[in-house]
Amino acid sequence: MNKKIVKFLPVMLLCNSVSAFELSQHLRTSTEPTAKVRVAAKYPIEAARNNREGWARFSFIIEKDGSVSNVITEETSGSKDITLAAKKAILKWQYQPAMENGEPIQQCANSVQIDFRMHKQKNGTTGATKRFRSLYNKTKSALAEKDYAEVEQLLAKFEKIKHMHLSENNFLQLLSAQYASDIDDPALQLSHLNKTAFSSDPENNQQLVSILKQKFILQIKLNQLKAAYSTFKYLKKIASDEPYLADYQVLIERIDEFVKSEKELVVSGDMRSNDYWHYALVRNEFTLSNITGKLTKMDIRCANKRHVYSIENNNTWTIPDTWQQCNVYIFGENNTKFNLVEHPFKA
DSSP states (O other), rough: OOOEEEOOOOOOOOOOOOTTOSSOOOOSSBBEEEEEEEEOOOOOOOHHHTOOOEHHHHEEEEOTTSBBBEEEEEESSOOHHHHHHHHHTTOOEEEOOOETTEEEEEEEEEEEEEEEOOOOOOTTTTOOOOHHHHHHHHHHHHHHHHOOOHHHHHHHHTTTTTOOOHHHHHHHHHHHHHHHHHHHHHHHHHHHHHTTOOSSSSSTTTHHHHHHHHHHHHHHHTTOOHHHEEEEEHHHHHOTOOHHHHHHHHHHHHHHHHHHHHOOOOEEEEESSSSEEEOOOOSSEEEEEESOOOOEEEEEEOOEEEEEEOOOTEEEOOOOOOOOSSSEEEEEEEOEEEEEEEEEOOO
């Protein structure tokens, strides 16, 4: 059997990320949390036997005693056993907590991606199963014929596949993104592109760059400005000599100007079938409005603060300047729609 590899990308403490959106002065924690114990995730036996790879990305909180809590699954490659194994490992991690003014504090905006990989065979890692290929080809044909009702029915059948190979997940998400593009649903298209995972090695670089370019334009279109900035930084890293980056840089500068302006920033939210809706704030005051359906709670996770709120229509939240780099997780019933309106900075 091929050797199993389980690794995690470095934990990101979002208060330390440098971006164009650090527009106000913040108090800094004097000491950041440091890892004491990071238990390695166990490769699920069935996944290893089938040479099935995958990944899962999480948000979590480091408590005052250094333990990990409130783990939220952000994105996965579609294998429930791999996601569960990764989550179990994270919950066993221990940190030396962050300190502020000599006192331990929560560190609330942490994220990590855990990858499950097998050493490659001569012809690459194991590909799609016959069942997957058959369903994929039927869906692709229906999409080519613009039979969108049939496409929706076929895509729903993929949900019955509990465990997917990494390549299967990528094929499915790209096909689903194409469907979303055809029916002019940019939010759904971006959601599927976010669920792909391609390494930046030369073999996959062209496809990865293509996906990142699509994501960048969609993020701007959907007013997901902080996400657009992160995508731009990644593109510069792996495609630094591409001429289109100059045009993208102009867009980034316009984003900065808009964030600092007196205009409201409106982002459309849709719970669809996910457990939550996530958004990275670029300002410190926002309102939830035009709620159709039911939202149950909102979890605001900043670098050094975290609060959970109940939600009513047209409620407004003002975040103190000392709360650093805030992310909003909104929970509710499926298909609930709403607007998140970020208000201009106050003088």
